[in-house]
Amino acid sequence: MNKGRLSPELKVGIVVLIGFIILFYMSVRIGKYGALGEKGYELKVYLENANGIDSKSPVLIAGVEVGRVISVRLENFKALVRIIVKEGVQVPADSTVAIKTQGVLGDKFLEIIPGKDKKMLSSGEIIKTVKTSPDFDEIFTQVSTAAKKFGDTIGEFQGLIGDKEKANIKNSIENIQAITGEFKEIIKENKQGINSVIANADDALKGLKKIVGDVEAGKGSLGMLIKDEKLYTDVKETMGALKNISKDIEEGKGSLGKLVKDDSLYNEARDTVKNLKDITDGIIKGEGTLGKLAKDESLYVETERAMKKLQKGAEGLTESTPITILGTIFSFIF
Amino acid sequence: MDDKKTAIKIVDLHKSFDSQKVLDGINLEIPHGEITVIIGKSGGGKSVLMKHLIGLLKPDRGEIWIDGQDITKLKEKELNEVRKKFGMLFQEAALFDSMNVLDNVAFPLREHTKLSEKEIVQLTEEKLRSVGLAGFGYKMPSELSGGMRKRVGLARALIMDPEIVLFDEPTSALDPIISLTILDLIKETQERFKKTYVVISHDILGMFRIAHRVAMLYNGKIIEYGTPRDVKKSEKEEVKEFLKATGIPGF
Amino acid sequence: MINLFGLERIFNPINGILRELGGMGLMFLNSILLAFRKPLKFNYIFKQMEFIGVKSLGVVVITGTFTGMVLALQSYYGFRKFGAEGLVGTTVALSMTRELGPVLTSLMVTGRAGSAMAAELGTMRVTEQIDALIVMALNPIKYLVTPRVIASFFMLPVLTIISDFVGIVGGWLVGVKLLGINEGAFINKMVKYVDLEDIYNGLVKAACFGIILSVVACYKGFHTTGGAEGVGRSTTESVVISSVSILVADYILTSLMF
Numbered sequence A: 001m002n003k004g005r006l007s008p009e010l011k012v013g014i015v016v017l018i019g020f021i022i023l024f025y026m027s028v029r030i031g032k033y034g035a036l037g038e039k040g041y042e043l044k045v046y047l048e049n050a051n052g053i054d055s056k057s058p059v060l061i062a063g064v065e066v067g068r069v070i071s072v073r074l075e076n077f078k079a080l081v082r083i084i085v086k087e088g089v090q091v092p093a094d095s096t097v098a099i100k101t102q103g104v105l106g107d108k109f110l111e112i113i114p115g116k117d118k119k120m121l122s123s124g125e126i127i128k129t130v131k132t133s134p135d136f137d138e139i140f141t142q143v144s145t146a147a148k149k150f151g152d153t154i155g156e157f158q159g160l161i162g163d164k165e166k167a168n169i170k171n172s173i174e175n176i177q178a179i180t181g182e183f184k185e186i187i188k189e190n191k192q193g194i195n196s197v198i199a200n201a202d203d204a205l206k207g208l209k210k211i212v213g214d215v216e217a218g219k220g221s222l223g224m225l226i227k228d229e230k231l232y233t234d235v236k237e238t239m240g241a242l243k244n245i246s247k248d249i250e251e252g253k254g255s256l257g258k259l260v261k262d263d264s265l266y267n268e269a270r271d272t273v274k275n276l277k278d279i280t281d282g283i284i285k286g287e288g289t290l291g292k293l294a295k296d297e298s299l300y301v302e303t304e305r306a307m308k309k310l311q312k313g314a315e316g317l318t319e320s321t322p323i324t325i326l327g328t329i330f331s332f333i334f
Numbered sequence B: 001m002d003d004k005k006t007a008i009k010i011v012d013l014h015k016s017f018d019s020q021k022v023l024d025g026i027n028l029e030i031p032h033g034e035i036t037v038i039i040g041k042s043g044g045g046k047s048v049l050m051k052h053l054i055g056l057l058k059p060d061r062g063e064i065w066i067d068g069q070d071i072t073k074l075k076e077k078e079l080n081e082v083r084k085k086f087g088m089l090f091q092e093a094a095l096f097d098s099m100n101v102l103d104n105v106a107f108p109l110r111e112h113t114k115l116s117e118k119e120i121v122q123l124t125e126e127k128l129r130s131v132g133l134a135g136f137g138y139k140m141p142s143e144l145s146g147g148m149r150k151r152v153g154l155a156r157a158l159i160m161d162p163e164i165v166l167f168d169e170p171t172s173a174l175d176p177i178i179s180l181t182i183l184d185l186i187k188e189t190q191e192r193f194k195k196t197y198v199v200i201s202h203d204i205l206g207m208f209r210i211a212h213r214v215a216m217l218y219n220g221k222i223i224e225y226g227t228p229r230d231v232k233k234s235e236k237e238e239v240k241e242f243l244k245a246t247g248i249p250g251f
Numbered sequence C: 001m002i003n004l005f006g007l008e009r010i011f012n013p014i015n016g017i018l019r020e021l022g023g024m025g026l027m028f029l030n031s032i033l034l035a036f037r038k039p040l041k042f043n044y045i046f047k048q049m050e051f052i053g054v055k056s057l058g059v060v061v062i063t064g065t066f067t068g069m070v071l072a073l074q075s076y077y078g079f080r081k082f083g084a085e086g087l088v089g090t091t092v093a094l095s096m097t098r099e100l101g102p103v104l105t106s107l108m109v110t111g112r113a114g115s116a117m118a119a120e121l122g123t124m125r126v127t128e129q130i131d132a133l134i135v136m137a138l139n140p141i142k143y144l145v146t147p148r149v150i151a152s153f154f155m156l157p158v159l160t161i162i163s164d165f166v167g168i169v170g171g172w173l174v175g176v177k178l179l180g181i182n183e184g185a186f187i188n189k190m191v192k193y194v195d196l197e198d199i200y201n202g203l204v205k206a207a208c209f210g211i212i213l214s215v216v217a218c219y220k221g222f223h224t225t226g227g228a229e230g231v232g233r234s235t236t237e238s239v240v241i242s243s244v245s246i247l248v249a250d251y252i253l254t255s256l257m258f
């Protein structure tokens, strides 16, 4: 009856087997902790603010993924985060936990900064120390050094830039520093929720720092930078976005807005923006003079990227909606 | 007539499709262990009547009594018990396209008996031989002619030796010689097992050959019912006209 | 009177739709209940599994592979704009496992096997083969619908996981081999962002779609009237209704799952 062909049962069996092998293979490749019985132990941590941390958020030590968050829930007005750590990875009892941001999409993850204690945490124990505002001071040190360096760089162009511009720039930087100081105080009072802003600012500042560094090293291509219309628009847009934030803050909108209702701060912020704009305008006015200086392509690209990052950060601030992975992905594809 | 046991008793059966009245008060007693032939013009409702006998169609009104049960009132489950006593040959054979001839004929055996595969194949091949299709067991229905399909359907209807067999035009689509063979087959099996056969046919001549009783369906009613001899002598205009149309002297 | 007519015009189609929906629901329930009544004929189920699963394999593999390839290509051009080419693998894998694997597989099977089911049952209806079953005191739902529904329920997830896999392989081919995305980033990001639930939920979806397409096809085939033309109509309707229902169900399931 079968005329030597495979029976339907056999064929179905083969296909189902292929399906199971693939499913098994994919499960093993993807399955991490807990789900398919992979071994690990549980630790707990209480966070003041678990914003952005979700079940399955990765847990890293020194940048190496060692576990995942399994649940986040409220306990005594604090976020109780349960994490599962891979078998074989030991966490000293005096370790610190910090929330960090990673990647283009701004994903949050938990970083465990191992302590020095000989005693290791065992299953169910709590990691007690939490770095609420990761790299808080670091960032501000960076802000001031960056600003200083910027100032120094401008100083090197003393011969090219008139005294008036120089004074202008110096003024701005002083302003920035002053505001930074005030910011610091305010933020100390309102630590909550400011982390994301800091992180984004950090990115932008790092970019700026790089430019400044490059300019300092004498390989900058400021001419290109300045003559580029698009870049100018980018800068302007960035400024616009920053302005929007300020406006939102003024109206009490957004997470930052809710925090900062102080009029004086707002005014300060507006001044900063104005000052920043002044700097840009100054540079643009000096078009041509600087143009001769450099021919390096890379700086130009670098600067553009930095500006884009800054802009992204600014946009991220105005939009308080969480960006899901798929949402972002599909908005780019379709 | 009355001394005979009744196999099927139809009482005042009505059926309409939308506004078309097909059965308009059928009253008929089909005797046990005989061949009853139902004649009538095409589109007269013979197939519809037959489908009522086996519960494929539900009447608008009326009763059908089989073994002391009114099957029009039965639930599907009880009805299935009654159906197990039936065999039916459909007008278009209704073979299962997805099975070959042998599986088609063997199907009722496989589903309702616990016979071994060997016995089933043996019985089936025997049945196929009796309808003149020995060696065609492994053909698919689509590879058969209309007449051959009809004969496979016949073999399938008879394979379980059912108490009551319904034949919807067993000899249509067959040449005269095979027609006669099939009629003889029906008559022989009936005589051997003494089961109740109900046959629908246009083939007046052939039918009178095998019929113990003949019923004439006209305008949704049975207008004449009796032995072939009685019907032949009928005084009713419609019957006379119908019989005359066969064109054979003596009818 | 005029008002009444107007109402009727609205009510009749709604009435019809509700009736079909109810009929399909009943048929599904019936087919499942009958599956538990002995004897369950495994050879019928295997035959259908072969028809639905094995014979659809080719078309599912081809669609899956090309979908993965296209996804990789499209997302590459999107992600390149901001230097996130490494996410191409993630995109392909997530899209395949969550959505495109189950949905495209089900749509292909609807076109290939669902239409055939409707046509086959429709033909059986108009040539009285279903009546023949009834006459033999056999329940046509048990013999015709149950095996198809069960087979679809089990085979759709199998086809879907295969489709997921070949889609990811297709994406890998285009992304890594053709466009030169870093293989490590491609694989690692994919492994990192795709969860077991994405795969399993996709398979659950596929099983639901399997039920939908088989029940719709069987219902339409079963209730065919009007000869060969009617068979054609049933087939078309079953494909249209299945496809639309699958997409609607996909939305509902997605919103429940993710």
Ligand SMILES: Nc1ncnc2c1ncn2[C@@H]1O[C@H](COP(=O)(O)OP(=O)(O)OP(=O)(O)O)[C@@H](O)[C@H]1O
Pocket: B017, B022, B040, B041, B042, B043, B044, B045, B046, B047, B048, B049, B091
């Ligand atoms: N399912 C149905 N729906 C609507 N009308 C039907 C149905 N079945 C039969 N009819 C109608 O009932 C009438 C009788 O049909 P039936 O098949 O019983 O005729 P018949 O006597 O068997 O004719 P023939 O000798 O040609 O087979 C026909 O006019 C047909 O149109």
Ligand SMILES: [Mg+2]
Pocket: B046, B047, B048, B091, B168
């Ligand atoms: Mg007929």
